[in-house]
Amino acid sequence: MTVFRQFADWLGRLLEPQPPARSLPQPAPDAGAAPVVPYQAPPAPAKPVRSRRAILHEVFDTGMPVANRAGLAGRANELERLLEAVLDHRKHGIIYGARGSGKTSLSRIFGDMADERGCLVLYNLASGDISFADLFRPYLHDIAAEPQSKVRRSEVEALLNEPFDARRLASLLADRVERRTILMLDEFDRVRSLETKAELAALMKLLSDMRSEVSIVTIGIAANLEDLIEGHPSLRRHLIAVPVGGLTPTDLDALLRRCLSRVELDITDDAAATIVSAAVGSPYHLRLFGLYAALQADIAGKSVIDGDIASRGLQVAFGEWRDVSRRNADLLLSQIDRPRAVALPAAIICLNAAMRSRIDRMEIIAELDEPNAAEQVDAMLATLSPILVESSTSGQYVFEDSLAPQFFLLLFTRRIAAGGTERGHGVGHDLRALLQDKGATQ
Structure with a gap:
């Protein structure tokens, strides 16, 4: 086939009419357009609905220290004394009082305020026949873990593997700790070892004599105050003792009404007086008895606690206590x-x-x-x-x-x-x- 013949065939195919291109079918004139459905994210899991009783237990929570200064009913003077003595005058502190009086709450708020002022605040719990070295090893761990600490790990490790006394620990803390540090020791009344108490008193005295940046605040019951200073009478001038006594009826009444207002309950004056006097100065018992009165009001479907409801709450509280004690x-x-x-x-x-x-x-x-x-x-x-x-x-x-x-x-x-x-x-x-x-x- 000649070149001209090939060209003619190609030109012929090019000029032939082409079949119509296929396209998507057009919708019928009377058919409505399908609506556009926007993307919807799956719904978040529903939050569990807390029961009324769960809320009451939370508001009257007797098992946890208060978390803010506003909840520290009637303790403003004690808090100010502690702040001034420990933070301003660099003394040690002893917080003591009956169980349920609010000692731990006071110490926690003090610790938070000390932290706000730039102090390193460390907590530990005392127990039983614990030795002096075992009591303070957790503090050494925490101090050495601080990013800017001058305490070398090798110095701490040496104390972790062998007993040490107050003088050796005081020397380390006084020489190496440059940041203002508060060591909080709660439930000090549980310590039974007189040797541990004597070493702790010696440590307080040595830290004060060495003008250390470290102060110690113990929390316990009054009987242990004399135990602590018996062997070191001169320690008295280096510490402040803050008794946490019973709250006044006025403060207890205010605490009760504040808790009740959070759960939209009211109380008659005679019912409030019944609960306040039953607490005998204790904020712990006030919350406990207030909780049971609120629970009884909830059962009765009432928004006001009267004398009968308050008495019923006390009766139920006693019954439950008797079951466990x-x-x-x-x-x-x-x-x-x-x-x-x-x-x-x-x-x-x-x-x-x-x-x-x-x-x-x-x-x-x-x-x-x-x-x-x-x-x-x-x-x-x-x-x-x-x-x-x-x-x-x-x-x-x-x-x-x-x-x-x-x-x-x-x-x-x-x-x-x-x-x-x-x-x-x-x-x-x-x-x-x-x-x-x-x-x-x-």
Whole structure:
């Protein structure tokens, strides 16, 4: 085929009519366009709905220290004293008071404020027969872990593997710690070793003498204050002791109403007075009794707590405590219906324990103020000995269950009855005047 023939064939194919191109079918004139559906993200998992009771427990939480200064009811003076002495005057501190008085809450708020001022604040819990070295090793770990710490790990490791005393630790802290540091030691009252207490007192004294940047703040009960300074009387000028006593009725009433307002509950004045006086100065017991009153109001579908609801709450609180602390409850209950000469010393012992950090034999004898008071008090202390823990200070005790005193006083003053919901009338008037004198009632 010639070139011209090939060209003619190609030109012919090019000029031939082409079949129409296929296209997508057109919609019928009356067919509506399909709506455009925008992308929707899958819905987030639904948050669980908290029950009303869960909210009540959270608001009246008795198991956790308060988390902010606003919740530290009635403790402004104690906080200011602690801040001034430890942060401004570089003293050591001892916070002491009855269980449930708010010691740990006070120490936590103090620690937060010290942290805001640039201090390194470290916490530890004491226990039992712990040795001095074991008590302070956790602090050494934390100090060495600080990014700007001048304490070398090799120095810490040497102390981790062998015993050390107060002088060796004080030398290390005074020489190597340049940042203001506060060592918080909670539950110091649990330390039983007199040797550990003596070494701690020596450490405080040495740190002060060496003008160290480290201060120690212990939290415990009053009986341990004398234990701590017994061997170092001169230590007194290097520390501040901050007692955390019972709150006033006014402060307790304000705390109760503040908690209730958060859950949209109101309370009558007589019901508030019942709960406040039952707490005997303790913010812990105030929250506990307030919680049970709020729960009873919730069960009844009421928005106002009256006297009957408050009493019902106290009764339920007692019943639940008795279920978990049967030995303590039964021994105290056995004293309720005994003759006045027996029951009254038991009540004053419980009052002493509730309003202070410990039971003091001589104070109870003075408060009883009756012929043969010493014999009556000694007999009752012997009766209650199975549920008391004797302090290393002669003549001083604490209840093994710190809730026990307030519950016994509820029974003694006939705010609740031992076997039912009806309140009785009996020897309660013997203690009311004493409670009034001590500011525990309104």
